[in-house]
Amino acid sequence: TLVVRVDSAVPSGTLIYNAVAITDTSGLTDTDEITTPVETRADLAVAKADDPDPAIVGTLLTYTLVVTNNGPSVAWNVVVTDTLPPEVAFVSATPTPDSGPNPLVWNLGNLAVGETRRLTVTVRVLVTTTDVFTNAVVVGSDTPDDNPDNNQDEEPTTPLVPGLELTKDVAPGEAVRNMPFTYTIRITNTGQVTFDPLVLTDTLPADFHYVVGSGNPADPDLIAEPTLVWANLGPLAPGQSITVTFAVTATPGITGTYWNVALVGGEYPGGVLTDTDDAPIVIADPRIALDKHLAGFDTDELAPNYVTFTIAITNIGVSTIDVLPLVDQYDPYYLSFVTAEPYPNEDADDGLLTWYDLTGPAPYGFGQNLDPGDSFLITVVFRVVHDITTTVNTAIVTAPIDVYNNPANEPSDAETIVNVPTVIELLYFRIGGVNGREVRLEWATAIEIDTFGFWLYRAPVADFAQATPVAFVEARGSGATYAYTDVVPEDGLWWYWLKEIDTRMNGTIYGPQSISVGAASLRYRIYLPLIMRGNPEHSQPRSSRVIAIRPALEDSMQVALPARPRIHRYRRPPQR
Template identity: 30%
Template sequence: DPLTNVYVNDTNGKSFGPFNLAVNESISFYYETNPVKDVNNTATAEGKDSDGDKVGPVNDWASVEIYQVPVFPELSIVKDDSQDPVIAGKKLTYTIHLANAGNAPAYNITVTETYDENFLYVNATPPPDAGTNNRWTFSVLREQRSIVITVNGIVLDNGESYIENVVEFTSDNGGSGRDTETTTVIPPPSPSLEIIKSDTPDPIEAGNELIYTIILSNNGDANATNVVVKDVFDEILIITEADGGTVEGNTITWNIPSLTPGENVTFTVKATVKIVDVSMVITNFVNATCIEGAYAEDTEKTTVNPPPPMGNPILEITKTDKYDPVSYRGDVEYEITVKNIGDADARNVIVIDKLPKGLNYVYADPIPDEINGSFIMWQFEKIMVGEIVSISLITNVQTFGELINRVNVTCDEGAYDEDNETTSVIEDNEPPYTKKVFHGEVHNVSIWGIYTVHYIPKSTYITLKSKDYPIPGASGVNHTYYRIWKWNVSNSKWNLVFGWKEYHGNIYLYKLASYGKYEIEFYSIDRVENVEEWKWNDVYVYETEDEIPDE
């Protein structure tokens, strides 16, 4: 039968009903309590059938054992990075999450960062403790709460492939923990230069055109700026086309404002090879630099062969000055070199040097065959194939300014060459400077901080070394003079060992007058009669080291 007027009650005082309950029907009731001790709960149900008769009561019970949940904080720390990977030299941000997943507060928490040596701290939110950049102190972190720390910095470009930062925490009641974050570091974008130099033809016959091709490429991932290409060529090349480059001396220079990644430029250099008399290999060097520091270089070797024999002499003459500039009223030393680079002997070779105004002949080796004022001539019966003749010519300057001295060479076979040398003439108004040099043991003793006495054994000798000024342009030291005194202990006077005389070699004081104290005086004169003020020094030749005062 169905039931009506059904009630359900339990020992907690809960009551449900009245309600009807059909045949085979069931119904459930739910409620919550917060007991603090063990529970035994009995439920009672009763109702009426279709005749109105009471049904029940019926009972059921359940028991629950109550236990206390522990109360404690549960701290954890996690560290993340952004960007990863990071480009060296760029910003890196660390985010630190400190969380309390427990059911009680954590007290007196200290968070400490250990930065990688290649991480440069910039700032943090919240700011670290005063006087630090890596420590944060929190008095309390409530249960189910968290704290976020953000640290910003720069990854230094020291060639590292990764950096590693460690964060740790300690607390009074939440224990300790740590986390490590490893960040991959990639190098910053940079240019990478490559330069290739090739030649054609190779080998080449002297006298013909040689072509170099230079290809410069940027194989990096960043622009190369202010690119400078320098090509150093051999002295036997005469550059006829530099493809926009600047030729200075034996170097061609190109300037490129910018070379983008993957871009390349090509330079074509044309040159005429000078005549040579023997086969040789020349080496040309090229390099490229840019403001970012990228560098590349290459070399190209070329075999140069002499032209086929023609049966004729080829004369080559050069003239160089030994010193430049030189002084007014001083000497100019020239070196004249004559070479026969042909394939036949040169006969009746005539070398003529015409001295410019203000330049007077002094001496030559070999002696000229004719001297007529400024006209100087040497005659050689024959200069054989490959032979080199050298002439040394000394002249005296009687003017200021630029002197251009010309020389030429001819022979009966019709070969001809010429050269000139420019020499600057300045005024030498400075005297020489002379100093003494000890060869052997010497002890330098300061006397009252005013001057120095040199103590030497008898084996030590002295030389005088002179140098003329200005440099360049000195006329040269002409004479050095010296004289020597010796102290007479018995009468406390200086005795002259010898008077002024020209210096010619080593000075052994002991051999002059045995042991004792000497005074050496010296000075020099240059070729234009600038006179140095004479200098002096006391030198003591000792017999035993006991004679040397404390230094």
């Protein structure tokens, strides 16, 4: 048995001829030969590695490809093909590929048994990458390979994705000029890489001014309005956040909606990631609402009649009101001021009530500023001095000022009053006395408004419908006293009424008062004996007549009599 090794460099298809001859001692010879074709085999293997893994997006990533001929033959015309994933961009390769950049192809020539070649590829991971990506490489040659499983390799790479989020808001969302309002900026690292440095830039609207000393965690490194810059708020590791607050005021004279823009830039190995946000704020004037309401009025016959108003003043703005004047306009022909809560500084009852500042101390104010959302409620009472057909009462807030010295609006509200009558205030209506059939009637007034005069009515029964007028007395004005003497047509019980007549000829009835006149006014009637002289035939018995006593029917104007009436008897004079 003879074992030989075919040289690895023998090309495939080569015929190997082997001949053998044998000779013995006797000179006998024999020969044989065999032809063996050569078949080459080359077990090529490729392995790939990446570095770093995970890789930060935007940074360089290096692939290392190792190609090895495990034999047993020379690998002829070896070719390596590397296909890059779409998540990377080619930067360089060593050795320089014969074609590319994607796929990258190297023609390595022949590779001896046991020979190894090392290839490197440098790429940049695209910043848009978010998921794992894979690089695939394949190796081949002209030499048959009876182990193709190791002719290719794939290398997955995990990207490290940066994330940076900026949110911005402002409180309050509405402000007045000169009133500080606060912006809040929150920066969060939502990714997988650290940012350092972390730069924040805030651009203020025109006519906005940074309040120095208000910044937290610090004032900006650069204050060049409208630009504010915090040069480095980092490092900011994954999952961390930082909050920046600062105050701003607006220049007097501007109103409207203004947007403030903030921009954060975080530097990381793959570059700079930015995010931005803005926040609107409304710059407005202080605002007040006024609502005047007719709370009530009375129209009864008892004087005086009153009208009550309520005035509600509400702060519907965002700043506190510091000065709050109010005037209340009314027609003094119809109304006369009585009182108010709080009481006005000017109460001349000339048609204009004035409060200098309702935020001032009592009794002319509420003793406090009017905060946003709060209300002041003023109550005003008037007396009706003339019959009201229609009159208008108007409340006006004049020249209000907030705590930032901004003028507020001047709201007004009017309340219309219709059909409220006036009345007299009658002190008394009475029977002053009786003399025979003469009855003295007396009355007095405390207040007379639009009073034309008075009718007196009389009836024999307590029913005004059956009464007849007996006299008209002209009005003399408030505080007057009146008297009239009536002569009744006959004795008896009489009833009297007083009817006030106003300038519109409307009447108001008072009473009744009743009085007994003549004999009917006596509680008792006394019947005295009748003495007859002359004809004895017509003389009366000696005994006296009995006095008959009956109760009177009337209750008023009673006549006082002795408790026990005396009986008068007649005595005959002694004869001489």
